[in-house]
Amino acid sequence: MARRYDGADKARDTRAQRLGQGLAKVRQSADGDKAAVGHAVPMKILLVEDEDAIAEPLAIGLRREGFSVERAATGAAALDADEPDLVLLDLRLPDVDGFDVCRALRARSSVPIIVVTARGEEADRVVGLELGADDYVVKPFGLRELIARIRAVTRRTNARSAEHEPMRIGALEVDERARRATLGEVELPLTPKEFDILGLLARDAGAVVTRRKLLEDVWQTTWYGSTKTIDVHVAALRSKLGDPGWIETVRGIGFRLRDS
């Protein structure tokens, strides 16, 4: 049966009914998502919560939905646990502040973190997100809501890591994570601005990147009085690429990186 994970037995009948109706659908879509992203193994969730009255039924509910769940009842246990695919982190822990756990986890990995906060603790949510949490749920929350958050966070973080894959255009490789660009295995000695320009062009090789977009993203300015600076940097980039044909000028609009 659907229930609210707040550790109390408050009246929750109407919500439970509503959740009950929704759960069958969630189960379907959860399976669908798993198939869509090719999860051969269940997603591993680390559930950091000291209160058994909350953690136990939540773990059961999540397992029933196809997740693998490991529990940690303290902050220390959470930091000792094997790295999961996602952390569900209660901020009120018996040994250490949940914020410290969040900060420590984020300092060593990019694992998605959803913090669990108490109703009315608006500041907790803000601080949690500032410390690198990806999202939050507020007690009491339903399984359906939690699963929706988990799916959304997972989609976002998957998209984020895909963004960081090195980009290959012919012999050119641009690795934004390492901030390295190589051409035929030889590293190009680019300045930070030149690298930013190349990265922007490489993300959508063959497409035009406007001068406006370059100014906004590379120079963080919206001042369009003169875009001569762009030309100077693009000229330097072309010369380092050894072939002016790599970057084509689209007159009056911007630039395009050739796509092969």
Ligand code: CA
């Ligand atoms: Ca707690």
